[in-house]
Amino acid sequence: MTAQHDLQLDEPFLFAEEGPAHPDDAASVLHWRCLIVDDDEGVHQSMVFAMNNLMVEGGRIEWLHAYSAREARELLARERDVALIVLDVVMEHEQAGLDLVRAIRVDLGLADTRIILHTGQPGFAPEIAAIRDYDINDYRTKSELTRNHIYTCLASAIRTYRQIRSIEASRQQLRRIIQAGNVLMSQADEATFAQGALELFSGLLQIESSGLTLLHHPGSSIAELQVVSASGEWRARTGQALTSLGEDIRNCCLRSLESRQAEWGATGVALSIPGRDGGMLVLYLDALPQARRLVDDSVLEIFVAHFSACLNNRLLLGRLHHDAFFDRLLGLPNRRCLNELVEAHYADGTQAQMTLALIDIDRFGEINEALGQTFGDALLQAMAGRLEASVQRKAMLARLSADIFAVFGPSDWVTPEQLLPLFATPLSVLDQETMVSVTIGLTRLVEVEASDGAAALEAAFQALRTAKTTQRGQLAWYSPDLSRQTHERVNLLNGLRMALRSAGLFVVYQPQIALGDRRLIGLEALVRWRTESGEPIGPDRFIPVAEQSGLIREIGFFVLREACGVLASLHREGDARLRMAVNVSAIQFRHPAFLQELKCIIADSGIDARCLELEITESIAMEDTVYVRETLDALHAMGIQLAIDDFGTGYSSLAQLKGLAVDRLKIDKAFVRDLNEADADASIAGVVIQLGRRLGKEVIAEGVETEDQAMLLGRMGCPEAQGYLFGRPMPLDELRAWIGRQPA
Numbered sequence: 001m002t003a004q005h006d007l008q009l010d011e012p013f014l015f016a017e018e019g020p021a022h023p024d025d026a027a028s029v030l031h032w033r034c035l036i037v038d039d040d041e042g043v044h045q046s047m048v049f050a051m052n053n054l055m056v057e058g059g060r061i062e063w064l065h066a067y068s069a070r071e072a073r074e075l076l077a078r079e080r081d082v083a084l085i086v087l088d089v090v091m092e093h094e095q096a097g098l099d100l101v102r103a104i105r106v107d108l109g110l111a112d113t114r115i116i117l118h119t120g121q122p123g124f125a126p127e128i129a130a131i132r133d134y135d136i137n138d139y140r141t142k143s144e145l146t147r148n149h150i151y152t153c154l155a156s157a158i159r160t161y162r163q164i165r166s167i168e169a170s171r172q173q174l175r176r177i178i179q180a181g182n183v184l185m186s187q188a189d190e191a192t193f194a195q196g197a198l199e200l201f202s203g204l205l206q207i208e209s210s211g212l213t214l215l216h217h218p219g220s221s222i223a224e225l226q227v228v229s230a231s232g233e234w235r236a237r238t239g240q241a242l243t244s245l246g247e248d249i250r251n252c253c254l255r256s257l258e259s260r261q262a263e264w265g266a267t268g269v270a271l272s273i274p275g276r277d278g279g280m281l282v283l284y285l286d287a288l289p290q291a292r293r294l295v296d297d298s299v300l301e302i303f304v305a306h307f308s309a310c311l312n313n314r315l316l317l318g319r320l321h322h323d324a325f326f327d328r329l330l331g332l333p334n335r336r337c338l339n340e341l342v343e344a345h346y347a348d349g350t351q352a353q354m355t356l357a358l359i360d361i362d363r364f365g366e367i368n369e370a371l372g373q374t375f376g377d378a379l380l381q382a383m384a385g386r387l388e389a390s391v392q393r394k395a396m397l398a399r400l401s402a403d404i405f406a407v408f409g410p411s412d413w414v415t416p417e418q419l420l421p422l423f424a425t426p427l428s429v430l431d432q433e434t435m436v437s438v439t440i441g442l443t444r445l446v447e448v449e450a451s452d453g454a455a456a457l458e459a460a461f462q463a464l465r466t467a468k469t470t471q472r473g474q475l476a477w478y479s480p481d482l483s484r485q486t487h488e489r490v491n492l493l494n495g496l497r498m499a500l501r502s503a504g505l506f507v508v509y510q511p512q513i514a515l516g517d518r519r520l521i522g523l524e525a526l527v528r529w530r531t532e533s534g535e536p537i538g539p540d541r542f543i544p545v546a547e548q549s550g551l552i553r554e555i556g557f558f559v560l561r562e563a564c565g566v567l568a569s570l571h572r573e574g575d576a577r578l579r580m581a582v583n584v585s586a587i588q589f590r591h592p593a594f595l596q597e598l599k600c601i602i603a604d605s606g607i608d609a610r611c612l613e614l615e616i617t618e619s620i621a622m623e624d625t626v627y628v629r630e631t632l633d634a635l636h637a638m639g640i641q642l643a644i645d646d647f648g649t650g651y652s653s654l655a656q657l658k659g660l661a662v663d664r665l666k667i668d669k670a671f672v673r674d675l676n677e678a679d680a681d682a683s684i685a686g687v688v689i690q691l692g693r694r695l696g697k698e699v700i701a702e703g704v705e706t707e708d709q710a711m712l713l714g715r716m717g718c719p720e721a722q723g724y725l726f727g728r729p730m731p732l733d734e735l736r737a738w739i740g741r742q743p744a
C-alpha cells in the first residue's frame with residue numbers, strides 16, 4: 001500500500017459549540033473510544049493529530065489502534081464501548097476491510113458502534129449495498145480527509161453513537177424509573193423515598209450518588225428547606241437548612257425550585273419534583289456539566305413526572321396510612337395498628353411471650369361531662385404521657401377508644417405490678433392535680449384460642465369487662481374459662497330478649513306475713529324465666545346479665561306492670577290494704593326516665609301508690625348523690641314505700657340511714673339462716689331489728705324456712721316475715737288458691 005494520506009492542514013478551524021478543554025478534569029470527562037484500523041502508521045498519526053485533544057460531544061477521544069483486520073478483530077472481541085471505528089477498506093487484501101465490517105456487525109454483534117470507511121483508491125470503493133447492509137456511517141477517500149473533514153466526520157459519527165446509546169439507555173432508564181418509583185412509593189418515611197429518588201437520578205447520569213435531598217413543605221418558606229437525606233460528601237448535612245449550604249448548591253436548588261426542571265451549576269445539578277399540594281422535593285447531585293449529555297431531557301421530564309406522581313401518592317398514602325393507624329387526638333397507634341402488630345407476632349410465632357393489657361379510665365364519661373371536654377382531652381393526654389414515659393420502647397402503647405389504652409409487650413414487662421403503680425400518684429391535668437383510677441384487663445396471647453389479633457383484643461376486652469363487673473382489685477386476667485362464660489352470657493342474653501317478647505318471662509308472688517298473727521300483709525313480685533325448651537333459669541343467673549346489658553330496664557318495667565296489675569285485681573277481690581313489693585335494680589333506678597315511667601305504670605293500673613313498695617339495694621340507698629336523694633324523696637312524696645333489700649350485706653352508714661326516706665329494712669336470708677337461740681340478740685338480724693326500732697323503720701325478715709326461725713324472730717321483735725315456711729313464690733292462680741286457704 002502506498003502512503004497517500006495527503007491530509008491538508010487547513011488552519012485555523014473553529015469548533016464553536018464544544019468549548020475549550022479542561023486539562024484538570026480529565027479524569028472525570030467522558031471518553032469516546034475510537035479505533036483506527038489501518039496498515040499505514042501515518043494515518044494513525046494524522047488522525048490523532050487532527051483531533052488534537054478536541055472535545056467531541058462533551059468528551060475526549062480515547063484512541064485504540066490496530067494495523068490489520070485480524071488485529072482489529074481480536075481487539076474488538078476484548079474491548080467494550082467502542083464508539084467508532086475508522087477503517088481502511090484495503091489492508092491484508094482488497095476485501096479485508098469489508099470482511100472486517102461483516103465480522104463486526106454479524107459475528108461480534110456490535111450494532112451500536114459507528115464505522116467510517118476510507119480508502120486510498122477510489123476504484124476500491126465498496127458497493128452501496130455494503131454500506132447499507134452493514135450500517136456504515138460514512139465513506140471517504142483519504143484525499144477527502146482534511147483536518148476539518150476528519151473532525152466533522154468523527155463528531156457526527158460519535159453524535160450518532162451517543163444518540164443510539166442514549167435511546168437504549170433511556171429505554172432502560174425509563175423502565176428503572178417506573179419500577180423504582182413504584183417501589184419507593186410504598187416506603188414509609190420521606191427520607192427513604194427522597195434518597196431512593198436521588199440514587200435513581202444519579203443512576204441516570206451514570207455518576208456516583210453523592211448529593212442530598214431537600215423537602216419543601218407547602219406553605220413554608222425557602223429558609224425552611226431542609227436536608228432530609230444525604231450521601232457521599234454531604235452525609236453529615238442531614239437536617240441542615242438549605243441556607244447553610246454553599247452558594248453554588250444553593251443557587252442551583254433555588255433555580256430548580258423556580259424553573260421546576262433540572263438546573264446545572266459548575267459542580268452539580270438540582271432537580272425539583274413538585275408535589276400536588278405545593279410541596280417540593282429537591283434532589284441535588286455533585287455532577288460535572290458534561291454529565292448532562294448522558295441523559296436525555298425527555299427522560300428527565302418523565303423522571304420528574306413519574307416521581308411527582310409517586311410523591312403525591314406517597315403523601316396521600318402516608319396521610320391515609322397515618323389516619324388509618326393513628327388516633328387523631330393523641331397521635332397514638334389505634335386499634336387497627338395494634339391489631340396488625342399482634343397479628344405480626346402470631347405470624348412470626350413470637351406470641352408466646354407477649355401480653356396485651358387494656359387500661360380503662362374509671363368514670364371517664366362522667367369526668368368529661370362534669371368538667372368539660374377540654375379537661376377530658378387534657379386528662380387523656382396526661383394519661384398517654386404517663387404511659388408513654390413508662391412504656392418507652394419496652395412495649396407498644398395504643399389508644400383503642402375514648403378512654404381505653406392498650407399496652408402490648410413482653411409478658412415479663414406488661415404486668416399489673418408494672419402498670420398499676422403508674423396511677424398511684426396524681427396526674428397534672430390543666431395544672432390541676434388529678435387522681436385517676438383505672439381498670440385493667442390483661443391477656444397472655446398464648447391463652448387466646450383463635451390465633452389472631454381480633455381474638456386477642458376480644459379476650460383482653462373480656463378480661464376488662466370482668467374486672468369492671470367483679471370490682472375486685474380493679475384488674476382481671478383473661479382465661480379461656482372467661483371466654484366460655486362470655487359465650488354463655490351472650491346466649492343467655494339473646495334468649496332473655498326473646499323471652500321478653502314471648503311468654504317465657506313471667507312473675508311469681510311470694511307472701512309476706514305479719515309474724516304476730518301470720519296474716520297475709522303483702523307480696524313480693526319475683527321474676528321467672530322458663531326457656532323455650534322448658535328449662536327454668538333462676539334470676540340469680542340472668543339478672544346480672546340483664547343488668548350489664550341494660551335489658552334490666554325492660555324486665556324491671558315488665559315486672560312492675562304485671563305486679564301492679566295483679567295488685568289491682570287482688571285489691572278488687574279482697575284485702576284493699578295488701579302491699580306489693582317489687583325489686584328495682586340500681587341500673588333501672590338510676591335511669592333518668594325511671595320516675596316518669598313508674599308514674600305511668602301506677603296510673604295505668606289504677607292502684608293506690610301507698611300499697612306499692614320498691615325494694616332497692618343498699619348501695620342505691622347509700623349513694624349520696626343529688627339525683628338519688630331527689631328520686632327517693634319524690635317516691636316518698638308519692639306515698640310509695642321503700643325497702644332496703646338484703647339489708648346488712650352492704651355498708652350502710654347509720655348517720656345517713658337516719659335521714660333517709662326509707663320505710664323498711666329487709667333482713668337478708670343469710671342472716672336468718674345463721675340465727676340461733678343462744679345469741680339471737682347479738683346476731684346481725686337482732687341488730688337490724690333494734691336499729692329499725694331506733695330509727696323508726698319497719699323490719700321484715702326473708703328466707704324464713706322453719707317454725708323455729710319464725711318464733712325466734714317474733715320474740716326478737718321482728719314484725720314481718722317472708723319465706724318458704726309461709727309460702728313459696730307462686731304464679732297468680734296458685735297464689736289465689738293459697739290466699740283462699742288462709743283463715744279468714
Ligand code: C2E
Nearest residue numbers: 526527538539540559583584585703704705723724725729
Ligand atoms: P331477693 O330480692 O333477695 O329475693 C329473695 C329470694 O329469696 C328469691 O329468690 C326468693 O325465691 C328466695 N326465697 C324466698 N323465700 C326463701 C326461703 O325461705 N328460703 C330460701 N333459701 N330462699 C327464699 P329468687 O326469686 O331466685 O330471686 C333471686 C334474686 O333475684 C332476688 O333476690 C332479686 O335480687 C332478684 N330478682 C328477682 N326478681 C327480680 C325482679 O323482678 N327485678 C329485679 N331487679 N331483681 C329481681
Ligand code: CA
Nearest residue numbers: 524583615645
Ligand atoms: Ca327482694
Ligand code: CA
Nearest residue numbers: 646668669702
Ligand atoms: Ca334478699
